[in-house]
Amino acid sequence: MGYLWQEGEEGAVKVLPRNLAVPFWEVSQRLGLPPILSHADFVLANWKRKTPGRNLDPIISLPGGESLRGFILVTLLVEKAAVPGIKVLRSRKPAGARVRALPRCCHLSAQPLHREQTDYVDPAVFYSVIRIFLSGWRDNPAMPHGLVYQGVSEEPLAYSGGSAAQSSVLHAFDELLGIRHSERGGENPAAAFLHRMRDYMPPPHRAFVEEIQRAPSLRQHVLSSGNGKLCAAFNQCVSALTDFRTHHIAIVTKYITTAAAKAKAGRGEPADGAGPPPGKPPSLLEAKGTGGSHIFRFLKSVRDTTREGMISA
Numbered sequence: 001m002g003y004l005w006q007e008g009e010e011g012a013v014k015v016l017p018r019n020l021a022v023p024f025w026e027v028s029q030r031l032g033l034p035p036i037l038s039h040a041d042f043v044l045a046n047w048k049r050k051t052p053g054r055n056l057d058p059i060i061s062l063p064g065g066e067s068l069r070g071f072i073l074v075t076l077l078v079e080k081a082a083v084p085g086i087k088v089l090r091s092r093k094p095a096g097a098r099v100r101a102l103p104r105c106c107h108l109s110a111q112p113l114h115r116e117q118t119d120y121v122d123p124a125v126f127y128s129v130i131r132i133f134l135s136g137w138r139d140n141p142a143m144p145h146g147l148v149y150q151g152v153s154e155e156p157l158a159y160s161g162g163s164a165a166q167s168s169v170l171h172a173f174d175e176l177l178g179i180r181h182s183e184r185g186g187e188n189p190a191a192a193f194l195h196r197m198r199d200y201m202p203p204p205h206r207a208f209v210e211e212i213q214r215a216p217s218l219r220q221h222v223l224s225s226g227n228g229k230l231c232a233a234f235n236q237c238v239s240a241l242t243d244f245r246t247h248h249i250a251i252v253t254k255y256i257t258t259a260a261a262k263a264k265a266g267r268g269e270p271a272d273g274a275g276p277p278p279g280k281p282p283s284l285l286e287a288k289g290t291g292g293s294h295i296f297r298f299l300k301s302v303r304d305t306t307r308e309g310m311i312s313a
């Protein structure tokens, strides 16, 4: 990603030389991941302890200094906060017990997102320095034809950039609660995007999400139980997930929309130590996510479908 984007979006490299492309391709094939930086590489596997039992540090880095470190580690904390929920989800306890245990776990995931992201990641650094390095070469006007992986394919290949949309956590909770983003009337770009993001998950994570999708419907179980307490617990989970997505929209507004406006007005100077922005602040992806989706239309549609997953009394 560093090699590709180091000159900014106007100087993006269109051909990845053979000595980088071939090993990258082969390692990715072995891992069952696409040959581009993904959530799995950048967050899930990208941490080490500074010293045994002490705080964490990322293993691989990109420009962005302390803000990059914060961005990686806070995202990792959200994953960690979801662990109790995932454990409940995997447990063999009866469905009712699992629904009752879940609301507390779903709530946890939102906490680090809105509190700590704001404390540790400078929006100007995120927008002007970090973001471009997460960009992909699919649906990206800076690289409309994709990237030629020399020695792998003569035709350019197109892949979406790294995004927490590739995390299995939200996909797993959605499947568990029966929140089907695809049911909002046939062809739904948000659903198609989210579904495509599963190709960027490590194969066991993808298999886990698909296993939950195939399992008997928890929602149906709660509905047919006629048990008010169970319905309330189920709705608390849906509500926690909706809140998480609402907070996330606020984060994206701050880190992309407001930061872009400040950068345009020349008021978005990254703090010292973040490294220089690669070229001009990126503008081509202002309204689009790193995965190429139209950000707010996409995020709001996903949030609204989540809310619609509530069971009415």
Ligand code: HEM
Binding pocket: 074, 075, 078, 079, 113, 117, 121, 126, 162, 163, 164, 165, 166, 167, 170, 245, 248, 251, 252, 255, 256, 288, 289, 290, 291, 292, 293, 295, 298, 299, 302, 303
């Ligand atoms: C500076 C902080 C962040 C920014 C600017 C940001 C930005 C975005 C954008 C633009 C998208 C749209 C999809 C794409 O094209 O990539 C997205 C999706 C998503 N992000 Fe973030 N994000 C941030 C932090 C996080 C964190 C910490 C998490 C938690 C793990 C997270 C979870 C998600 C999820 C799950 C989606 C898919 C949509 C959904 O399921 O609601 N994001 N994000």
